Amino acid sequence: MFDAALFYLRPHVxxxxxxxxxxxxxxxxxxxxxIRIVEPNQIDENITFLLNPYDENAVxxxxxxxxxxxxxxxIAVTVGKPAAIDTLKSALAMGADRGIHxxxxxxxxxxxxxxxxxxxxIKDGLPDLILTGKxxxxxxxxxxxxxxxxxxxxxxxxxxxxxxxxxxxxxxxxGLEAGGEQVIRMRMPCVIGTAKTLNTxxxxxxxxxxxxxKKEIREVSIDxxxxxxxxxxxxxxxLKSAVQKRRKQMIAGSIEESVTELIRRLKGEARxxxx
Amino acid sequence: xxxxYDAIIIGAGVIGCPISYxxxxxxxxxxxxxxLADAGMGSTAASCAIVRAHYSTVDGVAMAYEGFKYWLDWxxxxxxxxxxxxxxxxxxxxxxxxxxxxxDWRKVKSNYDVVGVxxxxxxxxxxxxxxxxxxxxxxxxVRRPEDPKFFDPPTRMLEGAIFCPEGGYMSDPALSxxxxxxxxxxxxxxxxxxxxxxxxxxxxxxVTGITLKDGTQFDAPVxxxxxxxxxxxxxxxxxxxxxxxxxxxxxxxxEVMHVPxxxxxxxxxxxxxxxxxxxxxxxxxxVGNMFLIGSEDPKCDPQxxxxxxxxxxxxxxxxxxxxxxxxxxxxQSYRCARRVPDMQIPNQPRGVVDLYDCSDDWIPIYDKTDxxxxxxxxxxxxxxxxxxPVAGVLMAELIDKxxxxxxxxxxxxxxxxxxxxxTIDAGFFSRKREINYNSSFSVNG
Ligand SMILES: Cc1cc2nc3c(=O)[nH]c(=O)nc-3n(C[C@H](O)[C@H](O)[C@H](O)COP(=O)(O)OP(=O)(O)OC[C@H]3O[C@@H](n4cnc5c(N)ncnc54)[C@H](O)[C@@H]3O)c2cc1C
Numbered sequence: 001m002f003d004a005a006l007f008y009l010r011p012h013v014x015x016x017x018x019x020x021x022x023x024x025x026x027x028x029x030x031x032x033x034x035i036r037i038v039e040p041n042q043i044d045e046n047i048t049f050l051l052n053p054y055d056e057n058a059v060x061x062x063x064x065x066x067x068x069x070x071x072x073x074x075i076a077v078t079v080g081k082p083a084a085i086d087t088l089k090s091a092l093a094m095g096a097d098r099g100i101h102x103x104x105x106x107x108x109x110x111x112x113x114x115x116x117x118x119x120x121x122i123k124d125g126l127p128d129l130i131l132t133g134k135x136x137x138x139x140x141x142x143x144x145x146x147x148x149x150x151x152x153x154x155x156x157x158x159x160x161x162x163x164x165x166x167x168x169x170x171x172x173x174x175g176l177e178a179g180g181e182q183v184i185r186m187r188m189p190c191v192i193g194t195a196k197t198l199n200t201x202x203x204x205x206x207x208x209x210x211x212x213x214k215k216e217i218r219e220v221s222i223d224x225x226x227x228x229x230x231x232x233x234x235x236x237x238x239l240k241s242a243v244q245k246r247r248k249q250m251i252a253g254s255i256e257e258s259v260t261e262l263i264r265r266l267k268g269e270a271r272x273x274x275x
Numbered sequence: 276x277x278x279x280y281d282a283i284i285i286g287a288g289v290i291g292c293p294i295s296y297x298x299x300x301x302x303x304x305x306x307x308x309x310x311l312a313d314a315g316m317g318s319t320a321a322s323c324a325i326v327r328a329h330y331s332t333v334d335g336v337a338m339a340y341e342g343f344k345y346w347l348d349w350x351x352x353x354x355x356x357x358x359x360x361x362x363x364x365x366x367x368x369x370x371x372x373x374x375x376x377x378x379d380w381r382k383v384k385s386n387y388d389v390v391g392v393x394x395x396x397x398x399x400x401x402x403x404x405x406x407x408x409x410x411x412x413x414x415x416x417v418r419r420p421e422d423p424k425f426f427d428p429p430t431r432m433l434e435g436a437i438f439c440p441e442g443g444y445m446s447d448p449a450l451s452x453x454x455x456x457x458x459x460x461x462x463x464x465x466x467x468x469x470x471x472x473x474x475x476x477x478x479x480x481x482v483t484g485i486t487l488k489d490g491t492q493f494d495a496p497v498x499x500x501x502x503x504x505x506x507x508x509x510x511x512x513x514x515x516x517x518x519x520x521x522x523x524x525x526x527x528x529x530e531v532m533h534v535p536x537x538x539x540x541x542x543x544x545x546x547x548x549x550x551x552x553x554x555x556x557x558x559x560x561x562v563g564n565m566f567l568i569g570s571e572d573p574k575c576d577p578q579x580x581x582x583x584x585x586x587x588x589x590x591x592x593x594x595x596x597x598x599x600x601x602x603x604x605x606x607q608s609y610r611c612a613r614r615v616p617d618m619q620i621p622n623q624p625r626g627v628v629d630l631y632d633c634s635d636d637w638i639p640i641y642d643k644t645d646x647x648x649x650x651x652x653x654x655x656x657x658x659x660x661x662x663x664p665v666a667g668v669l670m671a672e673l674i675d676k677x678x679x680x681x682x683x684x685x686x687x688x689x690x691x692x693x694x695x696x697x698t699i700d701a702g703f704f705s706r707k708r709e710i711n712y713n714s715s716f717s718v719n720g
Contacts, residue, residue, distance in 0.1 A: 034589055046593040048601040050622045090622045203619030206612035210426055
């Protein structure tokens, strides 16, 4: 199955000009929501869920690339429970052309998610670029993009802060741990994990949202994708809430002194990027 | 020996603080207690703090118009007191009431004429000139986005608007309560925070004081319930008070959204407070060039009555706790975006959720009770922030007159509004009244 995918993928890029950009998006709990753990490994899902904020950068990048070339199709793909359709609608309102929802009855691990994404994408068309956010804010796994690229046997770069498209390749800059950057050229198709610094995602307007209502969302059950069951799965055994400890810090001195000190602490300990 | 005061005020919100202030100015030795850490930290902190005159009753308009005069002259009202936190500011944006089927604006207009409110009638063209980002089609009836008809294209235009040049909002409602507390302290008022009232004591004839959770007791011949969304709980602590109220209060959950203004439009500097019954929303500028959007309680919106203790502890569950819900975020932001189509709607909801202390007819209760010495300034129903300074004067006068023998139930206090010179029958706010069907039964009062 993987080899067949390879066979389809490679020639496609060389002979075609129109681009298919697949953007993988995840339906995640709102970071502002109060998360309640109801069973050892479940959260109470009766909270606001939304398009993974990191994936907004991926959708934005795809929509900007589309603006540069007329003949580009941006397809948002998600794997998740029925409610995840709302996340596809958000991606469509931001400018994606259509959506694919791989419907599951549970939240799969990154092995199954990557295989489901791969199968859904291959079934749909021939990708030139696959974009994802650098991670999902719920599981923080940083895995799916790599597993998806491996499954498709194509290159992947993550933490991407700029994308330049050439004829059949892309040049990207990747942020490195120590603050450095790496410039990478990858043949298309390839997978790009977008960094927050790549762009500022647009906010849709109501007319965008209304237009998105008419866009196609194809639903396919994960059972109909006949993905190869993995030999082993990741299983979340227990979830524990983060204990937030508030510490009071007093800043003494004149107004000027205390403001300077406050800014220093915000920039330092709190790592808030103040200019 | 319990410490003694002339009056104890339960609740240091924007309504409790001016009552302490006015009583202190009249020579009362007051103690104001609050279970939170500072003045204005209760429902006042989440208030939209909009100051507008349109109400569905003449007395409602008169009270609000009188209130303006205090906000416009804030420093003088406070006796030029210093507050280390700074002073709240009145942002006089002017106030647009769109003429629509969602508001009985003809009644408002005639109330304005009776009270003498300064206003202009605006055509659609004039509104468009003032606020170019508004789409002035009619979208009535108010619907929620779950209803497919919500997205139907409009066919007709609105008629216009009533514009009040005086009107706007206070920059920081919690700070405004804090300012009033400092002014009250300057007249000898005492404030005690982080203390919870658990009992209202009486001697069989009249109120004698309060008991705190840690057992401390304070004595006073006058106790005033200004506990905001907890008002009904305090009423139930005072003998005979709950049963003696024909109008009851309870806590209603209300969500307020902050949504970015259209790109290139400076709503913060150039925008107006707007009441838009046509889409069931009110909106005003907010820091960060945001539209602050509240719901005008149209019929299609569910009413979520909650237990305030569960709500504030975040334990009520979805739609009953202090977290924004996706459904209401979409309802309010999409409705407002019908009027402001270029408004930017982030995927992530932003805003605040708090509680109205809602009365049966959405008109407040400023009154005595069946327990002598126990008074009520409750049922603010999402619309009494603007009246807080006036409520302070009214309550201080009512308390003083009743303590000196006035039978307010039989011969209601005739209350003179100092600035606009009108006298209103304070019986209008009686706990014994029948439900006032002139009310809009919404935040519009
Ligand atoms: C979301 C929202 C938006 C609003 N927008 C507007 C607006 O735009 N314009 C307008 O005019 N009005 C508005 N209002 C209404 C207005 O803000 C309120 O009427 C006003 O703030 C109420 O003030 P308060 O002092 O009665 O109540 P609060 O501010 O709630 O104060 C009551 C205090 O009592 C304390 N308390 C309660 N129980 C106890 C106890 N047992 N022991 C000790 N202390 C206790 C609480 O801690 C609290 O601090 C809005 C209200 C809300 C919730």
